[in-house]
Amino acid sequence: KQEVTQIPAALSVPEGENLVLNCSFTDSAIYNLQWFRQDPGKGLTSLLLIQSSQREQTSGRLNASLDKSSGRSTLYIAASQPGDSATYLCAGATDSWGKLQFGAGTQVVVTP
Amino acid sequence: DGGITQSPKYLFRKEGQNVTLSCEQNLNHDAMYWYRQDPGQGLRLIYYSQIVNDFQKGDIAEGYSVSREKKESFPLTVTSAQKNPTAFYLCASSIEGRVNQPQHFGDGTRLSIL
Numbered sequence: 001k002q003e004v005t006q007i008p009a010a011l012s013v014p015e016g017e018n019l020v021l022n023c024s025f026t027d028s029a030i031y032n033l034q035w036f037r038q039d040p041g042k043g044l045t046s047l048l049l050i051q052s053s054q055r056e057q058t059s060g061r062l063n064a065s066l067d068k069s070s071g072r073s074t075l076y077i078a079a080s081q082p083g084d085s086a087t088y089l090c091a092g093a094t095d096s097w098g099k100l101q102f103g104a105g106t107q108v109v110v111t112p
Numbered sequence: 113d114g115g116i117t118q119s120p121k122y123l124f125r126k127e128g129q130n131v132t133l134s135c136e137q138n139l140n141h142d143a144m145y146w147y148r149q150d151p152g153q154g155l156r157l158i159y160y161s162q163i164v165n166d167f168q169k170g171d172i173a174e175g176y177s178v179s180r181e182k183k184e185s186f187p188l189t190v191t192s193a194q195k196n197p198t199a200f201y202l203c204a205s206s207i208e209g210r211v212n213q214p215q216h217f218g219d220g221t222r223l224s225i226l
Contacts, residue, residue, distance in 0.1 A: 004154065031211040041114075043202055043217035044155075051212055088155060094116040097143070097162060099170075102154030 006103035019077035023090035031093035116218035134205035144186035149200040
């Protein structure tokens, strides 16, 4: 069974610093890797989706990479802002219809 | 605006009671999902449906039931058989349940035991 791990569980950085969030998965037969943002008491917002055939995806200040051979994905957030404070979750699609296996998330605090 | 609406936002259940969580979407998505989130844990899949009148069990379906009579609606019933129902429940949808389409989420229902 696919297991997805996110370390660290929490992270605090000063405003302006680049954020690096890690996600590891045990089964390289992954269909895609998705990154989500969750604000307190809210649902998830999709940030980036990397197909299994892709190495990275970019959207604005966000860049996500995927290395299936090592079982890792990394989310980079450039020039962090206090508004980036949230929990970030990664999820791997484990079958062709898109069933997702989630990590527990990394809680990020960006201090002014 | 298109989106997913979950109601109620907060729900309380008494012992031996069944409760139903509502999920409605106006995105014209075929696939819908129910997840459970516990503190410090990732989301776990309860049930999913790829098409009207069809649904499958996820990883933790015991004590839950669903129906999919309309494309836009996917209600979840938490039965009295679910002994630890306190959690944050999230509904999601996607286009045709295809692997290259992201899932869109509602704002969740928080269920607690009285």
